[in-house]
Amino acid sequence: MPRQVDREARRGEILAAAVRVFARHGYADSRIEDIAREAGMAKGSVYLYFSSREDLLRAAFDGMSTRSEELIAEVGRHPGDTSERLAFLVRSVLALLTRERDLARVLLDVWSAGARKPAWVDMAAFYQDYRAAVAALLDARDEDGTEPSVAPYEHATVLVGAIEGCVLQWLFDPSVDLATLAEPIVTLLVPRTR
Amino acid sequence: MPRQVDREARRGEILAAAVRVFARHGYADSRIEDIAREAGMAKGSVYLYFSSREDLLRAAFDGMSTRSEELIAEVGRHPGDTSERLAFLVRSVLALLTRERDLARVLLDVWSAGARKPAWVDMAAFYQDYRAAVAALLDARDEDGTEPSVAPYEHATVLVGAIEGCVLQWLFDPSVDLATLAEPIVTLLVPRTR
Amino acid sequence: MPRQVDREARRGEILAAAVRVFARHGYADSRIEDIAREAGMAKGSVYLYFSSREDLLRAAFDGMSTRSEELIAEVGRHPGDTSERLAFLVRSVLALLTRERDLARVLLDVWSAGARKPAWVDMAAFYQDYRAAVAALLDARDEDGTEPSVAPYEHATVLVGAIEGCVLQWLFDPSVDLATLAEPIVTLLVPRTR
Amino acid sequence: MPRQVDREARRGEILAAAVRVFARHGYADSRIEDIAREAGMAKGSVYLYFSSREDLLRAAFDGMSTRSEELIAEVGRHPGDTSERLAFLVRSVLALLTRERDLARVLLDVWSAGARKPAWVDMAAFYQDYRAAVAALLDARDEDGTEPSVAPYEHATVLVGAIEGCVLQWLFDPSVDLATLAEPIVTLLVPRTR
DNA sequence: TATGAATGAGTATTCATTCAT
DNA sequence: AATGAATGAATACTCATTCAT
Numbered sequence: 001m002p003r004q005v006d007r008e009a010r011r012g013e014i015l016a017a018a019v020r021v022f023a024r025h026g027y028a029d030s031r032i033e034d035i036a037r038e039a040g041m042a043k044g045s046v047y048l049y050f051s052s053r054e055d056l057l058r059a060a061f062d063g064m065s066t067r068s069e070e071l072i073a074e075v076g077r078h079p080g081d082t083s084e085r086l087a088f089l090v091r092s093v094l095a096l097l098t099r100e101r102d103l104a105r106v107l108l109d110v111w112s113a114g115a116r117k118p119a120w121v122d123m124a125a126f127y128q129d130y131r132a133a134v135a136a137l138l139d140a141r142d143e144d145g146t147e148p149s150v151a152p153y154e155h156a157t158v159l160v161g162a163i164e165g166c167v168l169q170w171l172f173d174p175s176v177d178l179a180t181l182a183e184p185i186v187t188l189l190v191p192r193t194r
Numbered sequence: 195m196p197r198q199v200d201r202e203a204r205r206g207e208i209l210a211a212a213v214r215v216f217a218r219h220g221y222a223d224s225r226i227e228d229i230a231r232e233a234g235m236a237k238g239s240v241y242l243y244f245s246s247r248e249d250l251l252r253a254a255f256d257g258m259s260t261r262s263e264e265l266i267a268e269v270g271r272h273p274g275d276t277s278e279r280l281a282f283l284v285r286s287v288l289a290l291l292t293r294e295r296d297l298a299r300v301l302l303d304v305w306s307a308g309a310r311k312p313a314w315v316d317m318a319a320f321y322q323d324y325r326a327a328v329a330a331l332l333d334a335r336d337e338d339g340t341e342p343s344v345a346p347y348e349h350a351t352v353l354v355g356a357i358e359g360c361v362l363q364w365l366f367d368p369s370v371d372l373a374t375l376a377e378p379i380v381t382l383l384v385p386r387t388r
Numbered sequence: 389m390p391r392q393v394d395r396e397a398r399r400g401e402i403l404a405a406a407v408r409v410f411a412r413h414g415y416a417d418s419r420i421e422d423i424a425r426e427a428g429m430a431k432g433s434v435y436l437y438f439s440s441r442e443d444l445l446r447a448a449f450d451g452m453s454t455r456s457e458e459l460i461a462e463v464g465r466h467p468g469d470t471s472e473r474l475a476f477l478v479r480s481v482l483a484l485l486t487r488e489r490d491l492a493r494v495l496l497d498v499w500s501a502g503a504r505k506p507a508w509v510d511m512a513a514f515y516q517d518y519r520a521a522v523a524a525l526l527d528a529r530d531e532d533g534t535e536p537s538v539a540p541y542e543h544a545t546v547l548v549g550a551i552e553g554c555v556l557q558w559l560f561d562p563s564v565d566l567a568t569l570a571e572p573i574v575t576l577l578v579p580r581t582r
Numbered sequence: 583m584p585r586q587v588d589r590e591a592r593r594g595e596i597l598a599a600a601v602r603v604f605a606r607h608g609y610a611d612s613r614i615e616d617i618a619r620e621a622g623m624a625k626g627s628v629y630l631y632f633s634s635r636e637d638l639l640r641a642a643f644d645g646m647s648t649r650s651e652e653l654i655a656e657v658g659r660h661p662g663d664t665s666e667r668l669a670f671l672v673r674s675v676l677a678l679l680t681r682e683r684d685l686a687r688v689l690l691d692v693w694s695a696g697a698r699k700p701a702w703v704d705m706a707a708f709y710q711d712y713r714a715a716v717a718a719l720l721d722a723r724d725e726d727g728t729e730p731s732v733a734p735y736e737h738a739t740v741l742v743g744a745i746e747g748c749v750l751q752w753l754f755d756p757s758v759d760l761a762t763l764a765e766p767i768v769t770l771l772v773p774r775t776r
Numbered sequence: 777t778a779t780g781a782a783t784g785a786g787t788a789t790t791c792a793t794t795c796a797t
Numbered sequence: 798a799a800t801g802a803a804t805g806a807a808t809a810c811t812c813a814t815t816c817a818t
Contacts, residue, residue: 044811045782115302165357169321172309173322185352237793499694561709592802625789
């Protein structure tokens with residue numbers, strides 16, 4: 001019997017290596033061989049777990065999107081009113097990306113690749129869901145009937161945009177302190193519950 | 195010097211063709227031959243005006259950044275108080291990108307490539323200048339000494355981020371109406387002058 | 389020695405599986421893994437019985453050539469005169485290949501590989517022996533001293549060629565009825581004993 | 583303007599080089615690089631004229647089949663009765679292959695590849711046409727109403743088979759004198775006109 | 777014996793760039 | 798200036814074979 005292997009664990013190791021390499025050189029300049037070396041194995045072994053180089057990038061995106069969805073689900077269980085929940089979301093997302101800097105850097109490649117291949121990764125759906133979740137929270141806040149100055153869906157678009165746009169700036173320029181930006185975003189874009 | 199004029203015009207045609215091709219397939223999947231064909235000339239001729247494929251992407255970015263800088267300069271000459279100037283900036287940027295959709299799509303590739311090669315295109319500097327200009331406007335507004343709830347530079351980061359983040363969402367999903375998002379951004383993030 | 393018997397049986401199973409796979413996809417497009425799966429075992433196990441992929445093809449050829457030699461030997465024991473013996477040979481060969489269609493299809497690969505590697509499989513010797521056996525039969529018929537219109541060895545070459553050439557056509561086109569071709573070959577190429 | 587090139591001539595040179603290389607090592611063991619070197623050019627240049635390695639093999643077959651068809655057409659214009667025409671066909675085919683030994687050696691690869699990929703090269707159709715042409719000649723001979731001992735189509739199959747089968751033996755064993763075999767084949771398989 | 781995970785040599789193909797005309 | 802034929806470096810992926818268990 002051959003060496004017993006935990007396929008999922010092995011897959012995870014390779015993916016983690018790939019994320020590190022993608023973060024370092026960018027997807028376009030990352031060679032399968034680099035990834036294999038980073039994972040401490042031979043080129044061919046990568047293909048036992050991933051069907052192609054592109055498959056690795058997709059898996060990286062899947063990981064991110066899964067985490068995001070978990071985060072959004074967690075927000076629903078967060079104590080406090082909707083303002084507090086939105087604040088929690090903003091802080092959590094930025095904290096997550098600050099922590100997982102490599103994953104965040106890969107975002108740039110995922111964005112670029114995802115925009116061209118809707119069949120490959122449904123970026124549109126991902127952001128639609130994201131906006132919808134935020135809009136639902138914003139809307140809940142207005143149950144009292146007060147008319148907000150900005151419609152919830154547009155407000156959600158701007159809030160989501162501000163998060164992503166701050167991440168973008170941080171990726172280009174590490175002197176931008178991402179974690180610290182949570183408070184300005186909350187202050188400016190999360191309406192206080194009356 | 196008619197030769198000189200010709201040369202610039204030819205360069206412009208090629209760059210425009212490149213932008214169309216990049217927008218369609220993405221930089222990674224755009225071949226020099228595609229660009230030459232789109233520009234109605236032979237492959238080799240492209241090299242008489244651009245030194246490499248990457249040079250075309252850089253030129254596309256240069257075009258964008260020049261336009262942005264012009265826009266920012268224009269903002270300074272815009273009549274009205276700082277709130278109106280900021281509103282004008284937001285509207286102008288979004289209108290520009292809505293109009294130049296191809297250029298906007300190339301942004302994804304520029305971001306991705308720019309993040310890896312600081313020497314190639316100084317994305318950090320570009321956004322630093324962008325933020326600085328916005329922060330200056332925000333700061334001007336507070337000359338009276340009132341303490342704003344969010345420091346100007348952070349506020350600028352969030353405002354710039356919101357713009358870029360809304361563009362991002364629009365690029366993935368054309369059902370997001372970019373031009374229309376100007377008002378929510380203005381309402382939410384441009385402080386009204388007292 | 390039951391172990392020994394087991395071993396031979398196992399080898400036979402694998403070889404049979406290989407022949408089926410080779411017949412289906414051709415040697416060039418047959419993977420060791422396909423053969424192992426067809427034989428109901430793991431890839432590595434194949435190597436316990438055959439030293440390489442090529443070894444399987446050689447073994448397939450060996451099987452065919454052994455059968456052919458048996459057939460030729462049997463012809464010597466066949467009752468009747470030489471005409472009848474030759475007729476029996478033609479019919480037997482064509483019947484054998486009709487029955488073992490998979491083996492026949494592998495012939496194409498064996499021919500192709502065999503022509504390049506004399507050391508690997510001695511195709512030249514095989515056909516030399518084949519022709520010699522047929523020529524001997526043809527010659528025997530002429531013991532009376534009558535001069536035949538075609539020398540025995542050349543006649544044998546044409547007869548063997550006709551058999552192989554009919555097989556070839558049948559392999560390309562199943563609508564060619566191989567078994568039925570035995571009679572035309574016999575009529576045209578096996579001289580009647582006077 | 584770039585160097586002027588006769589595309590057809592260049593294609594021909596490369597194909598000729600490919601045939602030499604295929605003849606030497608067999609298709610399976612021929613590298614594109616070997617072919618390029620044999621043709622005195624760089625690897626990439628081969629792809630300016632042929633879309634793939636397989637395309638080269640197909641082109642080799644196309645060349646052969648075109649020549650064969652020309653030969654068959656020529657037979658129709660050959661003076662003499664049908665016996666003489668058939669004899670001419672047999673002699674011409676064997677002379678052609680004797681002359682073009684490299685092309686003949688590639689036959690083995692073409693047979694092997696062609697049998698697996700009907701869409702790629704229609705071997706069945708090629709031999710059907712071949713048989714039909716020969717059968718037509720055999721049939722013409724019987725216009726007087728005499729019943730032949732073997733039906734024309736089967737006779738044609740055997741005659742075509744004998745030719746191919748002799749070629750096969752010659753390919754394995756150069757001591758088989760192919761050109762010389764024309765007479766035995768004619769004597770044995772081409773019915774004399776009464 | 778049997779297994780199947782791991783290996784890494786091997787190669788077809790692509791395409792940016794060059795340069796002779 | 799313009800062309801497009803030629804180049805050859807670069808690389809994803811395959812798969813026969815090995816070997817630890």
